[in-house]
Amino acid sequence: MLLLRYKSFLMANPTKYTIFKTKWGYFGLAAGGKGLLRTCLSCPTCKTAECHLLAGLHNPRFEKNLLKPLQDKIIAYFEGHPAKFATPLALNHLPPFTQNVLTACRKIPFGKTISYSQLAAMIGKPLASRAVGNALAKNPIPLIIPCHRVIRSDGSLGQFSACGGTKTKKKLLDLERKC
DNA sequence: GTCCCGTCCTGTC
DNA sequence: GACAGGACGGGAC
Numbered sequence: 750m751l752l753l754r755y756k757s758f759l760m761a762n763p764t765k766y767t768i769f770k771t772k773w774g775y776f777g778l779a780a781g782g783k784g785l786l787r788t789c790l791s792c793p794t795c796k797t798a799e800c801h802l803l804a805g806l807h808n809p810r811f812e813k814n815l816l817k818p819l820q821d822k823i824i825a826y827f828e829g830h831p832a833k834f835a836t837p838l839a840l841n842h843l844p845p846f847t848q849n850v851l852t853a854c855r856k857i858p859f860g861k862t863i864s865y866s867q868l869a870a871m872i873g874k875p876l877a878s879r880a881v882g883n884a885l886a887k888n889p890i891p892l893i894i895p896c897h898r899v900i901r902s903d904g905s906l907g908q909f910s911a912c913g914g915t916k917t918k919k920k921l922l923d924l925e926r927k928c
Numbered sequence: 929g930t931c932c933c934g935t936c937c938t939g940t941c
Numbered sequence: 942g943a944c945a946g947g948a949c950g951g952g953a954c
Contacts, residue, residue, distance in 0.1 A: 846937060865949055869936095880937040882948040887938090901949070908948030915948090 764806050767815040768798050771827040773920075777802035778816055779809065784837035785816070787889045790912045791827075801912060823892070831859050831928045834893045843887070846872075850884035857898045860925040864902040878902075886910045897921040 764786060766779040775798040777789035787806075792798035803809050814820075819836050826832040840848045853871040857863055863871075865878040865885075874880070885896040891911035897918045901907045909918035 844938070866951095869949090874936075876935050876950085877937070879935065879947065879949045883937060883946090884948095886948050896948085899948085902951085906948095910948065918948095 764809045765812045765815050766802055766806070766809045767812055767820070768795050768802070769820050769824070770795075771824050773827045774798075776823055776827075778819065779803070779806060780815060781839045783841065784839040785819075785890055785893060786839050788891055788893055790891050790917060792912050797912075826892075827924075829924060829928055831925075833859065836893060838890060838893065843889075846880065847884040847887055850881050851888060851890075851894050851896075854885065854888075854894050854896055854899065857895055859895075860928060862898045862900050862922065865899055865907065866902055868899055882907070892921070898925075 764779050764781050766777060768775055768777045768789075770776075771791065773791035775789075775792045775795045777787075777792070777798040778785065779787040779802050787802060789798045789802040792801060816836065819834065822832045822834060838851075840851060843851070849872045850868065853868055856871070857868075865881045866875065869875055869877045869881045872881075881899075885899060886908070888894050888896045888910070891897070896911075897909060899907070906915050906918055906922075909915045911917060913920075
């Protein structure tokens with residue numbers, strides 16, 4: 750069902766993408782008609798980033814200067830400069846609960862962390878921490894939606910589904926704390 | 929520190 | 942519609 754919704758969304762919104770180099774490796778951005786669709790975080794090679802980014806996308810077209818201001822912000826971010834990513838996102842293909850979770854997650858300030866239960870409370874479902882974790886696991890736009898700022902209530906990191914796993918999550922948090 | 933159960937959403941059949 | 946699984950929380954031991 751969800752896959753069908755996602756496929757029809759992609760068919761209706763032909764995508765453009767770009768891969769660029771940052772201090773942490775190659776970063777990929779894919780955008781559809783209504784905004785940013787997907788990101789791929791600090792991959793070791795350009796090819797890996799491309800594979801992760803383009804899986805399942807309909808007829809993607811490479812565009813070197815796609816969302817250039819955002820590219821510059823991301824490069825600066827990995828060099829240790831605080832950044833706020835205000836780019837419009839295309840989340841319509843996701844279930845409403847997931848959209849709520851990801852939208853609330855965007856409000857977490859740079860360098861701050863909150864727990865899964867606090868994020869659950871922000872969307873009015875204080876007991877849905879586990880469901881919040883599920884929603885974050887489906888985050889197609891890591892970094893821009895800062896799901897790395899959501900940790901467990903006992904202070905441990907929890908999981909991270911983007912490229913690099915919990916190591917990347919820890920590195921991102923360390924980077925933001927140093928800024 | 930570990931176990932267990934409650935909670936709640938999603939995906940699959 | 943039912944059921945199982947999951948990036949969790951919190952109490953009991």
